[in-house]
Amino acid sequence: MLIVAALGGNALLQRGQKLSVETQFANARKAAAVLAQLAKKHQLVITHGNGPQVGNIMLQVEAALGRAYPVPLHVAVAESEGEIGYILEQSLLNELARRKLKKRIASMLTQVLVGKNDPAFQNPTKPIGPYYGKQHADALARKGFSMTKINGGYRRVVPSPKPLEILEAEAIRKLVKMGILVIAAGGGGIPVHRKGKALTGIDAVIDKDRASAVLARDVRADMLLIVTDVPCTYLDYGTKNQKAIRCMTVSQARHYIHEGHFAEGSMLPKVEAAADFVAHGGRKAVITDFASAEKALRGKAGTTMVK
Amino acid sequence: MLIVAALGGNALLQRGQKLSVETQFANARKAAAVLAQLAKKHQLVITHGNGPQVGNIMLQVEAALGRAYPVPLHVAVAESEGEIGYILEQSLLNELARRKLKKRIASMLTQVLVGKNDPAFQNPTKPIGPYYGKQHADALARKGFSMTKINGGYRRVVPSPKPLEILEAEAIRKLVKMGILVIAAGGGGIPVHRKGKALTGIDAVIDKDRASAVLARDVRADMLLIVTDVPCTYLDYGTKNQKAIRCMTVSQARHYIHEGHFAEGSMLPKVEAAADFVAHGGRKAVITDFASAEKALRGKAGTTMVK
Numbered sequence: 003m004l005i006v007a008a009l010g011g012n013a014l015l016q017r018g019q020k021l022s023v024e025t026q027f028a029n030a031r032k033a034a035a036v037l038a039q040l041a042k043k044h045q046l047v048i049t050h051g052n053g054p055q056v057g058n059i060m061l062q063v064e065a066a067l068g069r070a071y072p073v074p075l076h077v078a079v080a081e082s083e084g085e086i087g088y089i090l091e092q093s094l095l096n097e098l099a100r101r102k103l104k105k106r107i108a109s110m111l112t113q114v115l116v117g118k119n120d121p122a123f124q125n126p127t128k129p130i131g132p133y134y135g136k137q138h139a140d141a142l143a144r145k146g147f148s149m150t151k152i153n154g155g156y157r158r159v160v161p162s163p164k165p166l167e168i169l170e171a172e173a174i175r176k177l178v179k180m181g182i183l184v185i186a187a188g189g190g191g192i193p194v195h196r197k198g199k200a201l202t203g204i205d206a207v208i209d210k211d212r213a214s215a216v217l218a219r220d221v222r223a224d225m226l227l228i229v230t231d232v233p234c235t236y237l238d239y240g241t242k243n244q245k246a247i248r249c250m251t252v253s254q255a256r257h258y259i260h261e262g263h264f265a266e267g268s269m270l271p272k273v274e275a276a277a278d279f280v281a282h283g284g285r286k287a288v289i290t291d292f293a294s295a296e297k298a299l300r301g302k303a304g305t306t307m308v309k
Numbered sequence: 310m311l312i313v314a315a316l317g318g319n320a321l322l323q324r325g326q327k328l329s330v331e332t333q334f335a336n337a338r339k340a341a342a343v344l345a346q347l348a349k350k351h352q353l354v355i356t357h358g359n360g361p362q363v364g365n366i367m368l369q370v371e372a373a374l375g376r377a378y379p380v381p382l383h384v385a386v387a388e389s390e391g392e393i394g395y396i397l398e399q400s401l402l403n404e405l406a407r408r409k410l411k412k413r414i415a416s417m418l419t420q421v422l423v424g425k426n427d428p429a430f431q432n433p434t435k436p437i438g439p440y441y442g443k444q445h446a447d448a449l450a451r452k453g454f455s456m457t458k459i460n461g462g463y464r465r466v467v468p469s470p471k472p473l474e475i476l477e478a479e480a481i482r483k484l485v486k487m488g489i490l491v492i493a494a495g496g497g498g499i500p501v502h503r504k505g506k507a508l509t510g511i512d513a514v515i516d517k518d519r520a521s522a523v524l525a526r527d528v529r530a531d532m533l534l535i536v537t538d539v540p541c542t543y544l545d546y547g548t549k550n551q552k553a554i555r556c557m558t559v560s561q562a563r564h565y566i567h568e569g570h571f572a573e574g575s576m577l578p579k580v581e582a583a584a585d586f587v588a589h590g591g592r593k594a595v596i597t598d599f600a601s602a603e604k605a606l607r608g609k610a611g612t613t614m615v616k
Contacts, residue, residue: 021378058377059388062366065373069439070365071328077392081366084391085384087418088499088510095476096507108480111394111416132376169402173415173489182480192395200403203395 004045004178005299007227008214008275009033011051013292014086016231021054023089030093036292038097040299041105045178047221049214050090052082052189053130056207059085060131075130075160076192076203083111083188090185106182113169113201114191114208114216120163128162128207161206165191165213169201171220178221187213211275219282225299226279226287228272233294234305235273237263249306252277276307311352311485312606314534315521315582316340318358320599321393323538328361330396337400343599345404347606348412352485354528356521357397359389359496360437363514366392367438382437382467383499383510390418390495397492413489420476420508421498421515421523427470435469435514468513470500472520476508478527485528494520518582526589532606533586533594535579540601541612542580544570556613559584583614 013033014026040046059078063070073081087109098105126148134142139149139156150159168174168187177184190208194201211228218226237245237258250258255277264270269289276287290304298304320340321333347353366385370377380388394416405412433455441449446456446463457466475481475494484491497515501508518535525533544552544565557565562584571577576596583594597611605611 023378023380023384059369061377062369062373065376066369066371069372070368071330073330073392077330077395080391080395081388082391084387084389084394084418085380087391088384088387088420091418092420092501092508092510099506106477106480108415108477108484109418111391111398111418113395113399170413170415173413173484176487176489177415177480177484180483182483194399199406201399203399 003043003224004047004221005040005225005227006047006049006214006218006221006223007037007040007229008211009048009050010230011053012231013050013229014089015054021058026086026089027093030089031097033090033292034093034097036295037094038101038103039296041094041098041183042101042103045181047174047178047184047186047217047223048090049187049210049217050086050185050189051210052079052086055082055085056189057131064131074203075205075207076194079189079192079207080111083109083192086188087185094183107185108177108182109185110170110174112187112191113194114165114187114213115167115169115201116163116193116195116204116206116208117166118195118197120161122161122163122206126159126161129157129159130207131158133157162209163193163206165208165216168213168217168220169194171217174217175221187217209271209275211271212278215275215279215287218279218284224285226276226284227295227299228276228287228289229292229295230269230272230289231291233291233303235264235269235289239263239265239269247305249308251308252281255307273307280307280309310350310531311354311528312347312532312534313354313356313521313525313528313530314344314347314536315518316355316357317537318360319538320357320536321396322361328365333393333396334400337396338404340397340599341400341404343602344401345408345410346603348401348405348490349408349410352488354481354485354491354493354524354530355397356494356517356524357393357492357496358517359386359393362389362392363496364438371438381510382512382514383501386496386499386514387418390416390499393495394492401490414492415484415489416492417477417481419481419494419498419524420501421472421494421520422474422476422508423470423500423502423511423513423515424473425502425504427468429468429470429513433466433468436464436466437514438465440464469516470513472498472515472523475520475524475527476501478524481524482528494524516578516582518578519585522582522586522594525586525591531592533583533591534602534606535583535594535596536599536602537576537579537596538598540598540610542571542576542596546570546572546576554612556615558615559588562614580614587614587616
């Protein structure tokens with residue numbers, strides 16, 4: 003079975019943990035144990051978030067303005083694919099060697115095409131980078147950045163356009179079919195659009211789950227596995243009526259979305275990505291956490307989405 | 310023919326040019342025109358230097374200390390592979406599309422194994438990052454960094470160990486054999502060594518030409534093409550007796566090296582890399598510049614090294 007496994011940002015940096023490269027390597031070692039187990043039986047493409055890492059890079063870019071050349075957001079996303087892809091690949095190689103599994107890994111930079119006229123460009127919503135005071139935020143706004151007030155501070159917001167196509171999908175599929183484990187579409191991929199006929203990077207971030215659903219479609223995966231920090235999705239999450247969803251169809255999912263069961267910026271994009279993949283011909287999508295991943299593949303845990 | 314083409318740092322940022330992402334894209338467009346022409350007839354793996362880019366990242370890391378988590382040098386190399394790989398890949402995709410060549414590109418993060426007991430670790434020689442004043446340099450030295458005085462300022466120096474093996478070579482060879490153009494081993498690759506059985510990153514930089522020679526050997530390339538900023542190598546370079554070398558054997562190369570014809574940190578590592586590749590079974594190596602690359606492949610320009 004060809005599985006696209008989308009790791010949440012929490013796979014490498016969990017809330018409350020010290021942000022560092024060491025923390026990421028330590029978490030990657032734990033993630034690698036589960037992923038190696040999956041890689042033993044299945045063909046695997048691993049995608050991952052990059053929120054804390056790209057925020058950290060943008061902080062560094064800003065702190066060095068005037069001393070070092072700045073990189074725009076799309077290049078910072080490319081750098082974060084380098085950082086995270088390397089940490090994941092090395093951790094996985096070590097875990098595979100420990101289990102005496104002979105498997106190669108390829109970590110690929112990934113560009114994701116978005117539409118020039120995507121409405122997200124008129125309405126930037128995705129916060130990135132650090133919190134600023136009002137004065138600093140006003141200065142950035144005068145430079146043309148979109149800013150928003152969050153939790154009493156100010157953050158830059160960027161567009162989060164819809165991913166249309168993974169430019170490296172064919173190479174990724176070929177690698178997987180040859181038995182190579184692939185790490186790709188990190189941070190939702192590097193956002194590019196067509197300016198005339200030429201590809202050009204654009205300052206935006208693509209939702210990692212949506213990009214993973216498009217990648218799963220483009221490489222013709224059997225399953226999209228979305229790994230998050232809860233074992234499954236719930237109706238009435240966080241209330242006394244909370245009820246685990248073990249299985250849902252795409253139309254049930256749309257109904258639940260309409261009823262507002264899934265939190266925006268959290269479970270909602272995951273359920274939408276799962277539904278998109280299945281609606282576009284994918285066999286099934288599963289939402290679960292690392293601890294339940296193996297059972298979830300056998301339908302014994304997690305939330306499974308089917309047509 | 311399978312060619313590993315090693316691009317010098319000057320392919321993306323030339324001396325005297327403004328350091329910026331825009332400059333890199335502009336230079337990458339020019340390089341892409343030559344590379345696309347080669348890709349039309351040959352299977353191509355492209356490697357590249359990362360001096361200015363990794364220096365820039367280390368400047369940013371330092372400027373943000375206390376505000377953003379720092380990344381060690383091996384992670385900074387991984388980030389620079391993200392930055393440069395993306396710029397090269399996008400520029401090449403645009404050039405290939407302009408010529409209506411249907412060719413896919415894969416930019417791969419690359420780890421390069423070095424020996425734990427490489428003597429370079431006892432004697433760091435490779436300067437990286439910014440120039441410091443004496444006070445700052447002394448403070449860094451007290452933190453355990455090796456510093457050296459260069460041109461009246463102080464710079465950090467790191468070990469430049471010998472590359473032993475390209476960990477992703479098999480995946481790279483498979484991709485190339487399927488007609489996919491590969492960008493790999495950026496900046497000489499991410500230096501890793503074995504600590505017990507586990508791979509671990511290490512603060513060092515690997516010479517890009519040496520790493521390219523090992524990659525060319527490991528993917529069983531027919532030719533190593535080293536692209537630099539002079540059309541060929543010379544005896545008595547820069548003197549009135551300067552004489553172009555059109556062809557040399559490995560033993561002639563060793564003789565010329567012994568006589569001191571090639572400048573350390575400049576032409577010397579390129580001639581050594583070319584000789585290493587041919588001595589280890591490679592058919593031929595060519596040293597030339599972009600303008601002469603095509604003619605050099607036909608033996609009509611550049612310096613060709615044969616057994």
